[in-house]
Amino acid sequence: MDTLLTAEVAANSPRFRRRSSTFVDAIHDLPEKEEMAPAQLYSTESGRLFHSGRIVIVTVGLPARGKTHISVAVARYLRWLGVKTHVFHLGDYRRATLGPGKDVPDDYFFVNASPSSVLLRNKILKKCREDIYNFLEHENGQVAIYDAVNAIAAGRRSLAREFAKHGIQTLFIESQCNNERIIEENVRSVKISSPDYIGWSEADAVKDYLTRIASRIPHFETMEEMELHWIKLINAGERVLVNKCAFGYLSQRIVFYLLNLHIKSRRTYFARAGTTTTEDSYKADASLSPEGEDYAQKMGETLIQHREAERQALIDRGGPNDALKSLTIWTSTRRRTIETSHYLASKGYRVRQRSQMSQMNPGVCERLSEKRIREKYPEEVAKHEQDPYHHRYPRAESYHDLAVRLEPIILELERENNDLLIIAHESVLRVLYGYLMACNAQDIPKLDFPRNEIIEIIPASYNNSAKRIHIPDLPEQLIPGSPEDISIPVPPSNMPSGTQSGAISPFTGIGTPKMQGTPRLTPMHTPTPSIHVAPNVALDSLGITNTAPLPVGAGATATSVPSDLVERVSERVERPAKGPGGGPGTAYSGGGPPGHEAGTPPPQPLRIMETNVDPNS
Numbered sequence: 001m002d003t004l005l006t007a008e009v010a011a012n013s014p015r016f017r018r019r020s021s022t023f024v025d026a027i028h029d030l031p032e033k034e035e036m037a038p039a040q041l042y043s044t045e046s047g048r049l050f051h052s053g054r055i056v057i058v059t060v061g062l063p064a065r066g067k068t069h070i071s072v073a074v075a076r077y078l079r080w081l082g083v084k085t086h087v088f089h090l091g092d093y094r095r096a097t098l099g100p101g102k103d104v105p106d107d108y109f110f111v112n113a114s115p116s117s118v119l120l121r122n123k124i125l126k127k128c129r130e131d132i133y134n135f136l137e138h139e140n141g142q143v144a145i146y147d148a149v150n151a152i153a154a155g156r157r158s159l160a161r162e163f164a165k166h167g168i169q170t171l172f173i174e175s176q177c178n179n180e181r182i183i184e185e186n187v188r189s190v191k192i193s194s195p196d197y198i199g200w201s202e203a204d205a206v207k208d209y210l211t212r213i214a215s216r217i218p219h220f221e222t223m224e225e226m227e228l229h230w231i232k233l234i235n236a237g238e239r240v241l242v243n244k245c246a247f248g249y250l251s252q253r254i255v256f257y258l259l260n261l262h263i264k265s266r267r268t269y270f271a272r273a274g275t276t277t278t279e280d281s282y283k284a285d286a287s288l289s290p291e292g293e294d295y296a297q298k299m300g301e302t303l304i305q306h307r308e309a310e311r312q313a314l315i316d317r318g319g320p321n322d323a324l325k326s327l328t329i330w331t332s333t334r335r336r337t338i339e340t341s342h343y344l345a346s347k348g349y350r351v352r353q354r355s356q357m358s359q360m361n362p363g364v365c366e367r368l369s370e371k372r373i374r375e376k377y378p379e380e381v382a383k384h385e386q387d388p389y390h391h392r393y394p395r396a397e398s399y400h401d402l403a404v405r406l407e408p409i410i411l412e413l414e415r416e417n418n419d420l421l422i423i424a425h426e427s428v429l430r431v432l433y434g435y436l437m438a439c440n441a442q443d444i445p446k447l448d449f450p451r452n453e454i455i456e457i458i459p460a461s462y463n464n465s466a467k468r469i470h471i472p473d474l475p476e477q478l479i480p481g482s483p484e485d486i487s488i489p490v491p492p493s494n495m496p497s498g499t500q501s502g503a504i505s506p507f508t509g510i511g512t513p514k515m516q517g518t519p520r521l522t523p524m525h526t527p528t529p530s531i532h533v534a535p536n537v538a539l540d541s542l543g544i545t546n547t548a549p550l551p552v553g554a555g556a557t558a559t560s561v562p563s564d565l566v567e568r569v570s571e572r573v574e575r576p577a578k579g580p581g582g583g584p585g586t587a588y589s590g591g592g593p594p595g596h597e598a599g600t601p602p603p604q605p606l607r608i609m610e611t612n613v614d615p616n617s
Contacts, residue, residue, distance in 0.1 A: 242255055
């Protein structure tokens with residue numbers, strides 16, 4: 001380590017940052033322990049995948065051409081697949097070396113800088129490269145991304161030779177852009193996201209950044225070195241040139257991803273589907289209820305008003321007076337998500353259906369209560385509590401299965417140029433949010449997306465940010481989770497109140513009850529279950545056969561029936577509660593029977609009641 005760097009500076013460097021919550025993009029975090037990534041298919045002792053060695057990706061390009069955006073996007077995708085990847089932004093090392101509140105010398109970014117500025121640059125560069133070597137050599141890293149300008153061909157050749165001495169392949173990615181509109185968008189994005197401009201006015205930040213660009217334009221040399229491995233992206237992916245990149249499966253996977261990537265600014269919105277008329281089965285494909293149709297309209301109106309307000313705010317800050325970016329809507333192929341988009345479709349917005357965006361399949365746990373799941377599959381419940389992300393119930397899907405199924409959606413999401421609204425089941429929203437915000441696998445099953453909010457993901461060059469948009473005037477019964485939801489994970493029934501594992505929301509306080517020590521939701525209080533047999537209804541429709549005729553009376557009376565029949569009827573009438581879970585179980589995270597809040601008494605034993613029963617049935 002450079003002895004001129006103090007321990008305090010090193011401790012404040014980006015290599016030591018840690019994520020504090022799931023509403024902060026964790027793409028720059030270093031995991032504290034080895035764990036499987038959300039879409040990782042297998043693991044190895046060395047930690048390296050796809051039979052590929054170590055690779056350094058080196059960005060090339062002038063400022064505001066999208067190098068940092070590309071670096072972060074590639075890291076996000078590779079880490080999602082399980083490839084141990086880290087981004088090394090040279091600008092982060094510059095800020096860490098100078099310390100807070102200190103600016104670089106005036107000639108720091110110029111090629112013909114003063115000797116003191118050159119010495120400072122070399123010191124920063126040395127520390128960055130030492131960290132790259134340490135990550136690849138001693139931390140089982142596989143891909144290191146070196147984000148810097150790298151403007152001179154001779155310097156790039158020297159860099160490739162230096163890494164080759166350590167058995168490391170070098171892949172250069174150049175972002176070339178002569179479209180002034182894209183450059184201006186990137187400059188404004190940098191003002192929002194770059195630590196360089198905290199506390200600056202937007203006009204001053206844009207002016208300073210353009211000065212940096214002007215200082216490098218006379219000295220920049222585009223990639224033409226035929227002996228090196230490089231990819232050149234021209235005007236945000238309008239053209240892509242590839243030179244000698246077939247040195248392994250992983251390199252070709254990176255090329256494939258870059259063919260789907262662009263650096264244009266666009267926003268992604270997540271919204272839940274409305275409630276339906278029939279809500280007790282995964283297999284049912286029911287239409288929206290009147291309440292669901294009202295939700296769809298209010299959700300659409302809220303989104304339209306929010307986008308217009310954002311446009312006006314940009315104009316007020318001195319931005320261009322342009323029309324709103326087009327909005328595309330994605331839904332699954334289930335009727336409820338399609339009908340939730342009808343209001344926006346009537347306004348002229350384009351709707352596309354994606355079969356991969358269907359919710360998780362609950363398998364044998366469909367329509368079973370938490371109690372029945374625990375009784376029938378105690379071993380599966382125990383496995384699920386150990387690893388709610390990777391475990392699957394018999395004939396069901398896990399979150400990992402869903403993440404693998406959604407990979408084509410992720411690639412198309414990166415390719416989409418328009419603003420995007422995704423209307424889907426909460427389990428799908430959890431996985432897509434986990435990708436965009438670099439959540440780890442254990443966080444994803446615990447994310448909450450209440451129906452009275454739209455989640456907005458705002459991409460920027462350095463990291464993504466998220467915000468919530470409140471949908472006003474919704475009835476309270478619509479705010480709990482999806483009717484199709486069945487809570488995963490299911491906590492132990494004997495877990496004491498206050499010690500249960502809570503849910504992690506993308507934002508503080510979203511979808512969680514206000515009582516302390518209570519995890520996510522008990523959305524609806526289910527009364528003590530009982531069966532009321534209507535007149536002229538055969539009992540065999542309830543699964544009761546070979547029994548003596550029940551006595552007829554003017555009122556309802558308790559009838560004694562064999563215990564096995566009570567069990568069969570009980571299984572028929574138990575219904576999952578409504579809540580924000582995403583798979584087998586009930587929409588309940590407390591420690592008692594489904595539909596009851598933690599600490600309340602359990603329901604009384606099932607009693608079969610009859611009223612005016614036909615003795616001939």
